[in-house]
Amino acid sequence: MASVGEAQEILEALGMPAAQHNQMAGMTLIALCGLTPDVAWEKAERRRCTVTKGIMGYLAEHYETTYAANTRETFRRQVLHQFVQAGLAEYNPFEPDLPTNSPNAHYAVTEFALDVIRRHGTSHWATAVDHFRRKQGALAERYAQDRQRRLVPVTLPDGQELQLSPGKHNEVQKAVVEGFAPRFAPGAHLLYLGDTERRIYSWTGLALPSWASRSPITTSCPTSSCTTRNASGCSSSRR
DSSP, X not given: OOOHHHHHHHHHHTTOOGGGSSHHHHHHHHHHTTOOTTSOGGGOOOOOBOIIIIIIIHHHHHHOOOOOGGGHHHHIIIIIHHHHHTXXXXXXXXXXXXXXXXXXXXXXXOHHHHHHHTXXXXXXXXXXXXXXXXXXXXXXXXHXXXXXXXXXXXXXXXXXXXXXXXXHHHHHHHHIIIIIHHHXXXXXEEXXXXXXXXXXXXXXXXXXXXTSOOSXXXXXXXXXXXXXXXXXXXXXXXX
């Protein structure tokens, strides 16, 4: 039957470091596999799991294990991120082009890891684990390459290229920087570009005209800003 102790044993056998085969990690694996205390590992399944409902809510319902709402980021940063890197889980596999900040962002156990997990407790377990550990590096690299292909490339006026995270918002920013600004705001200075992954690209340290704001710019939503100056010396901002 699927116990947290067995889940931790599985994670350790698959090569996860100590921090990723603790109790939280074990419970996360159980939720990703859609198991309950009376169901064996051979019944594990690949399911779409959001952090709040798919994992935390699932564990509260089936294992009477409740986590505080502010532990969502702990699940993401200390468990799920490492699961993805190791080839145990995938991020947004059912909707690969979801933006990072989408409420539909989700995780799922990989097909390869699922096949290994289902063999836990059988005579094929040791062989399956060995095969996974030999292949997991190549798998993790493949998953990283898949995500890299979905990034949104943006070419700046100076030829520099940025890679923004997938999503409609960043596709709009690409259109603004590469299409709108050159046509409707020629000569504009790009001051900053905000990614949905909370990365901020700021050019406030460049030699901007004296009329341009030199104050630090921060933002938590995807946006871009170009500033131009007209013939009368007045400045205007395009977003």
